[in-house]
Amino acid sequence: MKRTMAPVLLATLVLSACADEDDGSLDPTGWQPGEGPAPSPTDEEPEQGTMVLNRYQDEEGYPDERPETYVATEFTSFTDMSWDEWSDEIARGSGNIAGTWCLNLDCDEDPYDVDVELHDPVEVDGVSYFSTYEVVDTGDMPEDIRQGMEAADAGRLTVPGEGGADGEEPEPAPDEDDTEDQDDDPDDDSPGDDEDGNGNGNGNGNGDNDDGEDN
Numbered sequence: 001m002k003r004t005m006a007p008v009l010l011a012t013l014v015l016s017a018c019a020d021e022d023d024g025s026l027d028p029t030g031w032q033p034g035e036g037p038a039p040s041p042t043d044e045e046p047e048q049g050t051m052v053l054n055r056y057q058d059e060e061g062y063p064d065e066r067p068e069t070y071v072a073t074e075f076t077s078f079t080d081m082s083w084d085e086w087s088d089e090i091a092r093g094s095g096n097i098a099g100t101w102c103l104n105l106d107c108d109e110d111p112y113d114v115d116v117e118l119h120d121p122v123e124v125d126g127v128s129y130f131s132t133y134e135v136v137d138t139g140d141m142p143e144d145i146r147q148g149m150e151a152a153d154a155g156r157l158t159v160p161g162e163g164g165a166d167g168e169e170p171e172p173a174p175d176e177d178d179t180e181d182q183d184d185d186p187d188d189d190s191p192g193d194d195e196d197g198n199g200n201g202n203g204n205g206n207g208d209n210d211d212g213e214d215n
Helices: 002-021 100-105 143-153 176-183 191-214
Strands: 052-054 062-064 076-086 091-099 112-124 127-137
Touching: 052 127, 076 143, 091 100, 091 143, 100 143, 127 143
Parallel strands: none
Antiparallel strands: 052 062, 076 091, 091 112, 112 127
């Protein structure tokens, strides 16, 4: 045993001595003094894949990937999610779903088992987000509940700018009826009003003259 440990100990001492003599001139990338400027460190971050905007415990929402608990919209949430696939173009997983469309059946306490897919990535501020979802297997969900689920979201996921992080509600377009009503301002001096005034004035004047001639 002593014969085996001696060479190992000697090698350790040699490596330790070499380390003590290193003045920092050796570069781990293989660059050596005299070979030109030393390479600069790489500051590149790993490329970020497609995310979802998760509003779980955060009303503004935050980018998330493979969430176990996923508040997808103001109407629909997923829990106990397990993701079989998560790529830049599609995500597939299974778990539980519940929402405002089934609260009358206490689905928040007993959610439905489903398989779901996420689709249609869109880019917002340099980050890619899935923007739609499809429940491909609804399990034992009743048909009327399924219809309520589909009507609630129409398959759309919340992304930034749609009630999520930094989202602002768009201003409604002006109503055409309101625009037309503004033209009928009673205080507006329009040619039509002048014509009515002249017509009434002329009519009254002629009437007075006729009365005078009869007298």
